[in-house]
Amino acid sequence: MPDFEVLITGPVMPLIREGLEARFTVHKLHEMPDKEAFIAAHGARIRALVGGAGHGRIDSAFMRRFPNLRIVGNFGVGYDGIDAAWAGQNGIVVTNTPDVLTDEVADLAMGLLIATIRRLPQADAYVRAGRWLDGAFPLTGSLREKSMGILGLGRIGSAIAARAQAFGLELAYHSRTPKPDVSFRYYASLVEMARDVDILMVIAPGGEATRRIVSRAVMEALGPAGTLINVARGTLVDEPAMVELLRSGKLGAAGLDVFEDEPRVPEALFGLENVVLLPHVGSASHYTRNKMGQLVVDNIASFAEGRGPLTPVPETPWPPIG
Numbered sequence: 001m002p003d004f005e006v007l008i009t010g011p012v013m014p015l016i017r018e019g020l021e022a023r024f025t026v027h028k029l030h031e032m033p034d035k036e037a038f039i040a041a042h043g044a045r046i047r048a049l050v051g052g053a054g055h056g057r058i059d060s061a062f063m064r065r066f067p068n069l070r071i072v073g074n075f076g077v078g079y080d081g082i083d084a085a086w087a088g089q090n091g092i093v094v095t096n097t098p099d100v101l102t103d104e105v106a107d108l109a110m111g112l113l114i115a116t117i118r119r120l121p122q123a124d125a126y127v128r129a130g131r132w133l134d135g136a137f138p139l140t141g142s143l144r145e146k147s148m149g150i151l152g153l154g155r156i157g158s159a160i161a162a163r164a165q166a167f168g169l170e171l172a173y174h175s176r177t178p179k180p181d182v183s184f185r186y187y188a189s190l191v192e193m194a195r196d197v198d199i200l201m202v203i204a205p206g207g208e209a210t211r212r213i214v215s216r217a218v219m220e221a222l223g224p225a226g227t228l229i230n231v232a233r234g235t236l237v238d239e240p241a242m243v244e245l246l247r248s249g250k251l252g253a254a255g256l257d258v259f260e261d262e263p264r265v266p267e268a269l270f271g272l273e274n275v276v277l278l279p280h281v282g283s284a285s286h287y288t289r290n291k292m293g294q295l296v297v298d299n300i301a302s303f304a305e306g307r308g309p310l311t312p313v314p315e316t317p318w319p320p321i322g
Helices: 014-021 035-045 084-089 102-118 120-128 155-166 190-196 216-222 239-248 286-304
Strands: 005-008 025-028 046-052 071-075 093-095 147-151 170-174 199-202 227-230 253-256 275-277
Touching: 005 014, 014 025, 014 286, 035 046, 046 286, 071 286, 084 093, 093 286, 102 120, 102 155, 102 199, 102 227, 102 253, 102 275, 147 155, 147 190, 155 170, 155 199, 170 190, 190 216, 216 227, 216 239, 239 253
Parallel strands: 005 025, 005 046, 046 071, 071 093, 147 170, 147 199, 199 227, 227 253, 253 275
Antiparallel strands: none
């Protein structure tokens, strides 16, 4: 489709690049020696943008530079780096990659919870350092007779809840509105839920609406015996307050896969024994990343061929409303 040109805004996996190049004329903005000159000369030819985490924001100012832009394909389920509301108001479809990573992230979330409560990385380091010869590893916390509050009960949150029930955890949740057909308790107040549970699992979308929703007050309510797990976005947590509370013992423990300014992680966390730190690997398996990449390609191809996008985000429904 020579008249449907695609611009990739940053490095992508070969599956995406090759899948798009087999169908379209593809440009790679990150490889351009003069990005501004390329956009000025060729912006009107671009029909699709492909971006993802680490590529920079695709905001309204950027999209305006492509007057014939029709679709933005996002690699990832979270699309807070794209101004989807503006796109929808201007006839541009935004797609993401839901469902294909749900189980992988839910598995990782439960693994991170267990690793944090049972201190698995610390136990591994204990053995590697030869310290077992000097005595047994200290006793740890347990998931027995514990309760967990889930912040965000979407696809992934629901998958985490199903796994947590198998572990015997008592569940509650906080979201903008109660969910129909959910048996566990709904809290309209996140602070109140944090006060009543042992574990807070964060899996809500990013963006300005949820920025630092896990505030100092929420973490203080969770308390010195509480555990915070974040597999959503680092922006949802007041990171400086979290670091302070973890260091002072006013927050018991944290398992973190995401951070506010990735890949920069607060160095104050490195020396703490009550944290487990992961480099944003929730969906990072070969199997799931390949599924995500293929869905990016399939969304662009389906739209270009007139069949519509496969997974448009709510702000850009298909077919368009109105």
